[in-house]
Amino acid sequence: MNEQQQSHNKIYSCFFMDLYEDEVLLPNNKKSTRIYIEHPGAAAVLPITNNHKVLLIKQFRYPIHKVTIEIPAGKKDSPDESGLDCVTRELEEETGYQAKRYEKFIDIHNCLGYSNELIELFFAYDIYPVDNPIESDDDEFIEYFICDQEEVEHLLKTNKITDAKTIIALQEYLRRYRT
Template sequence: MEFEEKTIKSELIYDGKVTKYIVEDVLLPNGKQSKREIVRHDGAAAVIAFTDDQKLLLVKQYRKAIEKISIEIPAGLKDAEDENGLKTAKRELEEETGFQAQVWSFITSFYSTPGFTDEFLEIYEARQLIKVDNPLPKDEDETIEVLALTFEEAWHAYEEGHLRDSKSVFALFYWKMKKIQGFN
C-alpha cells in the first residue's frame, strides 16, 4: 500500500520569527486531492534537570496560546548559532534557570505533533548542576519563575493541570519510570 502524498502546489502564507506557515495542495495515494496546513519549525531541545537533592528544575510562565500559566521543563529553539540539540539544551538551561550541568545524557527525540508541524524536539537529562554567577541572559520576551519540585510536587502540578505540555509530561513519566526501576 502506498502512503506518500505528493505536493502539487506549496504556498508560503507567513514567514515568522519562530515558524513558517505553508498551505500545500497534495495528491493522495487514492488519486484525490486535498490541502495540508503545515507549520514549519527549526526544532528545539529540552532539559530534564535534576538537582543533587533529587528535585526537578522547572520554569513557570504564561503561555498565550492556551491563555494560562504553564509549568514546563526548560526548553528552547535551535538557532543558527547552535543547531545542535545538546548545545541548545545547555544554552536554555543556563538562560532559563541560571544553572549549568556537569553530566549530560541524551534521552529521546520526537516530532511534537506531526499532523500539522515538522517540529522535532530533542530531550536531554542534566545532572550535577552548578549555579552560574553571571548566567546567559533570558530572552527579552520571557517572564519566568524557576521552580525546583520534588516528584510528588511535580505530579501534583500535573494533576492540577499546570504541567501539561508534551515535553514536560514526558519528563514526569520518565522520572516515574526511573523511580519504579530504582533510579532517581
C-alpha cells in the same frame, strides 16, 4: 499510503517558523490541501539535582492564556544547532543554572498534524547556579522552582502540567528514580 506534493507555497514567514500551503495527491488520486508549519527544531531539558529533585519553570503562555509549568526549552537558533547546544543555552537563560552532564533520552514530534517541529529531550545532571548567567530574552518572564518526586507526582495527578514535553520528561524521571 504516501501523499505526493503537487505544489508548495510559503504563505507566511517569521523568525521562528514558515507557514506553507501545499496541494497534494492522495493515495486514492484525489487532491487535498495541507497547511503546515516548518520549524527549525527545539530542545528541552529536565534539570535534576544531586538528590534527585527536579527544577521546573513557570511562564505565561499566550496561546492558552495561562501560566504553565514546564521544563526549560527553546527553539534552535538554526536547523544546524545541536540539541545539546540548545539546551545548554536555554537552561542557563531560563534558570541561571548549568549541569555537569547531559543525557539525551528521546526525540518527539509534539504536533505532527500541522508542524514538522522535532523536540530533543534531555536530562541534565548535577545542576549548579552560574555566576554570570546568560540574560533571558526580553520578552520572557520565567520563574523556576525545585520539586521532589512526591510534588512531581501531585502536579501530574492533579493535571497542573498539560505540556506534552514536560509530561514525557517527568514520567521518564519517575520511571527511573521513583523511590
